[in-house]
Amino acid sequence: MAEVNLMELGIELVPKEQKQTISRLMQFYLYDFTRYLDLEVDRDGGFPEYPGLEAYWNSGNNKFAYLFTVDGHIAGFALVDRLLRNLEGQYYMTEFxxxxxxxxxxxxxxxxHRLFDMFPGDWKVSQIRANTPARNFWHRVIGSYTHGEFKERFNPKQGNPSQYFSTLSINRIKK
Known part of the structure; x- marks a missing residue:
């Protein structure tokens, strides 16, 4: 795979008229999670609707759905929530x-890193406990963004890890 600096990268907010794109990509996302969760497809071969996905276009300014592109081709998505009156942070990387x-x-x-730059403040990013590749990815990504300045805590019930950090105190050199 080519290195990121040789690709034309994009990130865009998904308008309501294109919400079906996220819904379709969610099928691949959920498929990946069958390694860690007991998910089954229905009789038509699809995974259940992602709960609350519609809120990303109906909740005002608190939920954001983004698409990533590489050379004009869809490469992925993120769902970001603005947390209101939450002690765990201002932003939550709900899905990535x-x-x-x-x-x-x-x-x-x-x-x-683009999303962290777009939403300055206190962040929370969580993973499913068994998803070691995701946890390693986020340790590396958040660690490089914050120069290692993040905390990790585990949910007392499920044992899932979450990383907490602030983008406000980051003194990064913009490229």
Whole structure:
């Protein structure tokens, strides 16, 4: 796979008229999670609708759906929530998905860093406990963004890890 600096990368907010794109990509995302969760397809071969997806176009200014592109081709998506009156942070990376073809190319790191830049404040990013590749990815991505300045805590019930950090105190050199 080509390195990220040789690709034309894009990130765009998904308008309501294109919400079906996220819904379709969610099928691939959920397929990836069958390694970690007991998910089954229905009789038509599809995974269940992602709960609350419609809210990303109906909740005002608190939920954001983004597409990532590489050379004009869809490469993944992110769902970001603005948390109101939450002690765990101001922003939550609710879901983050990079198509298999673009993994390990720098696209995911680029997209995550772009989103952190777009939403300055206190962030929370979580993973399913058994999803070691995701946890390693986020440690690397958040670690490089914050120069290692993040905390990790585990949910007392499920044991899922979450990383907490602030983008406000980051003194980064913009490229």
């Amino acid at each position: 998905f990079v198509m298999q073809k673009y993994r390990r190319s720098g696209v995911g790191t680029w997209a995550a």
